[in-house]
Structure formats: C-alpha cells, structure tokens
Amino acid sequence: MRATDEDIIRDLLHRSTNHVRPPASVVTEVVARQRRHDRRRRVASLAATGAALGTAAGVIAVVPGHSAPASSIPAASGSTRPGSTQPAIRLTADQRELYRLSSVAAKQAQDQERYAVMSTEGSDVRDTSVIDSRTGNMWSYQAGTDGSPSGKGYTPRYSPTAAQFAAMPTGLAALRAALIAQWKAQNSPAANPGGWTAAQSAAGKTGHAFPKAAPIVVSDDDMVFQQASDMLWNPLVSPPLRSALYKVLASVPGVTVNSSAHDSMGRPAVEISRVDDSGFPSGKSDGISYATYESAATGAVLESTVTYPPGSDIVTPQDPTGNGTVVDTTVYTSVTWASAVPADPYGG
Amino acid sequence: MDKRQTRAFEEFAAGSGAELLRIATLIAPDPHTAEDVYQETLQRLAARWSRVDNPKAFCRRVMYNIVVDQTRARARRPHELRLFDAGEKSDPRSADPHHSVELWPPLREALDTLTVQQRTVLVLRYLDDRSETEVAALLGISVGTVKSTASRAIAHLRAFPGLADIFITTDSML
Numbered sequence: 001m002r003a004t005d006e007d008i009i010r011d012l013l014h015r016s017t018n019h020v021r022p023p024a025s026v027v028t029e030v031v032a033r034q035r036r037h038d039r040r041r042r043v044a045s046l047a048a049t050g051a052a053l054g055t056a057a058g059v060i061a062v063v064p065g066h067s068a069p070a071s072s073i074p075a076a077s078g079s080t081r082p083g084s085t086q087p088a089i090r091l092t093a094d095q096r097e098l099y100r101l102s103s104v105a106a107k108q109a110q111d112q113e114r115y116a117v118m119s120t121e122g123s124d125v126r127d128t129s130v131i132d133s134r135t136g137n138m139w140s141y142q143a144g145t146d147g148s149p150s151g152k153g154y155t156p157r158y159s160p161t162a163a164q165f166a167a168m169p170t171g172l173a174a175l176r177a178a179l180i181a182q183w184k185a186q187n188s189p190a191a192n193p194g195g196w197t198a199a200q201s202a203a204g205k206t207g208h209a210f211p212k213a214a215p216i217v218v219s220d221d222d223m224v225f226q227q228a229s230d231m232l233w234n235p236l237v238s239p240p241l242r243s244a245l246y247k248v249l250a251s252v253p254g255v256t257v258n259s260s261a262h263d264s265m266g267r268p269a270v271e272i273s274r275v276d277d278s279g280f281p282s283g284k285s286d287g288i289s290y291a292t293y294e295s296a297a298t299g300a301v302l303e304s305t306v307t308y309p310p311g312s313d314i315v316t317p318q319d320p321t322g323n324g325t326v327v328d329t330t331v332y333t334s335v336t337w338a339s340a341v342p343a344d345p346y347g348g
Numbered sequence: 349m350d351k352r353q354t355r356a357f358e359e360f361a362a363g364s365g366a367e368l369l370r371i372a373t374l375i376a377p378d379p380h381t382a383e384d385v386y387q388e389t390l391q392r393l394a395a396r397w398s399r400v401d402n403p404k405a406f407c408r409r410v411m412y413n414i415v416v417d418q419t420r421a422r423a424r425r426p427h428e429l430r431l432f433d434a435g436e437k438s439d440p441r442s443a444d445p446h447h448s449v450e451l452w453p454p455l456r457e458a459l460d461t462l463t464v465q466q467r468t469v470l471v472l473r474y475l476d477d478r479s480e481t482e483v484a485a486l487l488g489i490s491v492g493t494v495k496s497t498a499s500r501a502i503a504h505l506r507a508f509p510g511l512a513d514i515f516i517t518t519d520s521m522l
Contacts, residue, residue: 005502006474008514013475016452017370026387027361034349034394288351 035306036122036330091250094257098250101270105299106243113337116235119345121331128345130338133162133236141344162236170244172251176224179248183223221252225274228252229292233301235335242299261293263303265331269293305329349397357397361390367476368407374471375415375464379450385414408476408486412468419464454510461508465489466501473498 091099116131130139138158169175228245231237237245249255254274261271273291293303306329349357369386376382389410393403400406451459459467465487472483473494480498484491506515 005506005515009470009502009505010474012455012511012514013374013471016455017373017475020366020370020373022365022369022386024362026383027358027365027390030361030387030390030394031349031354031358033391035354038349 032122094255095250097257097259097270098246098255098272101294101296101299102243102246102250104297105246106239108239108242108298108300110238111235111337113339115338115341117334117336117338117342118235119333119335121333122329126346130341131159131234131236132341136161136164139341141346159234159236162238165234165236165241166238168241170240172244172247175244175248176251179227180220180223183218183227221254222276224248225252225255225276225290229272229274229290229304232292232294233304233330233332246299259296263293263331264305264329265303265333267293267302268296269302270296300335301332303329303331349394353397357394360393360403364404364407365390368411371408371471371476372411372415373451374459374475375411375467377415377419377460381415381418385411385418388414405486408472412464412487415464415468454508458505458508458511462501462504466497466504469494469497470501 114133116133118129118131120127120129126142128141130141132138136159169178228248232242232245249272252274256273258271258273261269263269271291271293273289275289289307291305291307292301293305294300295302365386368389369382372382372386372389373379376385389407392410393400393407397403450456462470468487469483472478472486473480478486480491480494483494487494489497505511
C-alpha cells in the first residue's frame with residue numbers, strides 16, 4: 001500500500017461528508033426524552049426503598065387528620081371540631097384546592113385488573129405503556145408523530161408494584177420523610193452503578209477532557225415536590241396514596257395552584273406548579289418551572305410540563321431567544337386496565 | 349441529568365454533532381440508519397452523561413456497536429427491519445430536506461462492499477484522524493488488526509470499479 005492511497009482515502013472521506021450537518025432538533029428531542037425518562041426512573045427505582053419505608057411507617061406516628069374527608073378540612077376561620085389536632089393556621093386558597101383534590105382522589109376506585117395501559121403524547125412521540133401491577137415490569141410501544149415506525153421495548157421492574165405503593169405511608173410527616181429518603185437513595189452515586197469507566201475511556205485517549213458538572217444543591221422541599229409530582233402520573237398509585245400526595249404538595253413552599261387552567265388538549269385542569277429552587281451552589285435558581293395538570297373530577301394527572309423561564313440563558317432550538325417556553329410536555333391521554341398484555345397498538 | 353448537566357450535554361452535542369453524524373453516515377449502511385444511529389448514540393450518551401469521562405470516545409464506540417448490532421439483526425430478520433428502502437417515496441422522512449445525508453453514490457456502493465469493521469477503521473483513521481493505537485483502543489482490537497484491516501480495506505477500494513478514476517488520476521499525476 002502506498003502512502004498516497006491513504007491520502008486519497010482521507011481526501012475522499014472528508015470531501016464526501018463536508019455537507020453533512022445534523023438538524024438541531026435532534027438534540028432537543030434527545031434531551032426531552034431523557035427528561036421524561038429521568039422523571040419516571042426516579043420513581044421507578046422506588047422499588048429499592050419503598051418496601052423498607054413502608055414497613056417503617058408502621059412505627060412512625062401518623063399525623064392526625066391526614067385522611068379527613070373534605071368536610072373536615074379546617075375552614076379559614078379555623079376548625080372547631082372537638083379534639084381536632086389540625087394546625088390552627090389559615091389555609092391559603094392554593095392549599096384548599098390541593099386538599100379538595102386530595103379528597104376527590106381518595107374517593108376513586110382502585111382498578112383491579114393486573115395491567116395498566118397508559119397512553120401519552122409528547123412533543124415528538126406517541127407512547128403506549130403497559131405496566132404490570134404485580135411485578136412492575138413494563139412494555140412500551142412508541143410511534144413518532146412524524147409517522148416513523150413503531151419502536152417497542154420491554155423493561156423489567158420499571159415501576160414500583162401496586163403493593164409497594166400501597167405500603168407507603170400516607171401520614172403527612174411520614175410520607176414527606178419517605179419521599180426525601182427515596183429521592184436521596186435514588187440520586188446517590190450507588191444508585192447508578194456501572195457505566196463507562198475511567199479505565200475504559202483512558203484506554204482511548206481521544207478527545208479533550210470534558211469538565212464535570214458541579215454538584216447541584218437540592219433542598220428538602222425540592223426533593224418532596226419532585227418526588228411527589230413524579231409519582232402522581234403512575235396509574236398504580238393507590239387512591240389513599242394519591243390523596244396523601246396532594247396534601248404533601250400543599251405543605252411545600254412555592255407551590256402555586258391554578259384551578260381554572262387547561263391542559264394542552266384543552267381539557268379543564270387544575271395546574272400545580274413550582275419553580276424549582278435547585279440549581280447552582282450559590283443558591284441562585286435557574287428558574288425552571290415544573291407543572292402537572294390534574295383532572296378536578298378525579299385527581300388523575302392529565303399532563304406534565306417543563307418550562308424554561310423568560311430571559312433565561314438557557315437557549316434551545318425551540319426557544320432561540322430564551323424567552324421562556326414549554327420545552328417538554330407529556331400529555332396523558334388515557335389509562336385503561338387489562339387482564340393481559342395487549343398487542344402493539346401501532347402495529348409495529 | 350440535572351439542568352447543569354443538560355446544558356453541558358447540549359454544548360457537547362452542538363460542538364461534536366456534525367463530526368458524529370459524518371462518522372455515522374460513512375459507517376451505517378444507508379442515510380436513514382445513519383440518522384437513527386446518530387440520535388440513538390446521543391440518547392445513550394444523555395442517559396449516562398454524568399458517568400462518561402470521555403464523551404467523544406464513548407460516542408465512537410457506541411456508534412460502532414449499534415451498527416454492528418443492527419447489521420447482525422438485519423441478517424437474521426431481513427423482513428422485519430427493512431421497513432422501507434432508502435429514498436423510497438413511502439418513507440415520510442425522505443421529504444425532509446434536513447435529513448439528506450446522502451453520499452456520493454460510487455463511494456456508497458464501494459463502502460457497502462466492506463465489512464462494518466473495515467468501514468469503521470477507515471473512518472476513524474482517515475476522517476477522524478485517530479492514530480492506530482487510538483482506533484485499536486476504541487474498537488477493542490489489536491494495533492496489528494487495525495493495520496491489516498486498514499490496508500485490506502484500502503486495497504479493496506482501490507480495486508473497486510466505481511472508484512478507479514480517483515486512484516488512476518492521482519497515479520498519473522505522480
């Protein structure tokens with residue numbers, strides 16, 4: 001082989017691919033998918049901690065009044081119920097709305113079929129997930145909104161089981177503590193074993209070193225809001241737990257409620273949102289808002305969104321000016337129950 | 349990924365996306381597969397961003413693995429995976445101008461006659477300008493195998509009828 005042959009190949013490969021430019025939308029899609037995955041994964045790995053916490057809850061003092069029906073929610077004038085241990089503080093309008101949702105959610109029947117079939121629509125993809133309430137295993141079927149072919153996957157132990165959800169505490173303080181403990185357990189380095197090791201990448205000493213991200217500061221309230229709002233979508237969450245989660249959200253500072261909102265399909269909805277405080281070690285938040293939209297009638301989740309703030313330095317292809325926009329949305333279009341795993345609805 | 353990691357990931361993708369898609373275009377069997385490989389590689393990188401020390405090396409290795417896996421799967425189940433042929437009208441994506449990552453047809457034909465490993469060695473050596481040692485580490489093969497694979501692949505391309513003009517022209521200039 002002559003050296004000139006190598007030069008010819010080098011020239012040929014460069015010239016033939018000079019025109020190749022990736023569409024910027026791919027990166028946005030990848031990030032959006034990863035955000036959805038992260039949100040679900042945090043809760044999915046609850047299986048590792050949920051059972052132990054559920055057992056512990058039996059010995060944690062339950063906050064009285066946690067399962068009170070709507071009629072006994074303290075009015076603005078304060079509760080006069082004999083023996084009531086409700087705090088004698090005024091509930092804000094936002095908190096009252098969350099307590100109302102809590103009451104509605106508690107009255108829903110828990111479906112008894114084995115498999116939950118959940119359909120969602122994201123900005124780029126339609127997705128039907130089948131979750132086995134006994135094992136937590138999940139089957140997922142996808143169809144891109146551009147009509148690209150269905151992709152399907154099977155993920156073992158994707159969700160906590162219905163029994164693990166049922167074992168979680170429903171008392172306000174115990175549930176709050178459990179959510180914080182779960183968040184910490186699931187976000188510790190030990191929760192992410194394996195991966196591309198330093199030894200492997202050192203073997204290929206290519207490319208420049210990439211700076212590691214600084215640890216992010218996350219408050220207890222951040223953890224509680226993230227964990228609770230990330231759990232609500234799951235159809236395996238029992239009515240008592242869902243009811244308790246709304247009460248926990250009422251205890252988190254910074255949560256705002258808009259009871260006359262609509263989701264992106266135009267369905268009337270109660271919007272629960274919070275600007276996440278987690279961010280730089282300096283304590284400066286980067287202002288990203290997380291919202292879930294609930295059905296006022298059932299307390300079920302209709303949609304969840306991630307919105308970047310106006311004037312943000314976060315610039316995406318969808319938001320080139322950084323003026324603030326919804327960068328990720330998942331619309332929950334239906335949940336049904338089945339006694340067997342259904343066929344791929346997209347025919348893949 | 350937390351928010352700061354997301355931004356670091358977006359910066360990496362903005363800076364390295366073009367070179368990754370170029371590599372994918374040359375090692376994948378057709379343009380649509382190349383785009384899928386590119387997107388899937390970024391998705392796998394995003395999934396383990398905080399644990400990847402060298403994202404460039406990670407992406408190259410992942411791209412190679414995906415193409416190898418797809419080639420094997422396609423050989424086993426040709427009808428399931430060949431949902432449409434490249435450029436076919438019924439493929440909804442063929443109308444999108446952003447998705448045109450077509451190669452010069454004689455080069456495409458010539459590359460199709462090489463194995464995935466031969467294509468990848470050539471691309472990493474001569475498009476990506478990696479040393480033989482680096483290519484060996486990325487693909488998990490010996491330096492000797494890199495040398496012999498590259499020289500066999502070049503000899504093969506040299507003998508490929510569609511590329512004859514390129515090699516002959518240069519020879520006559522010497």
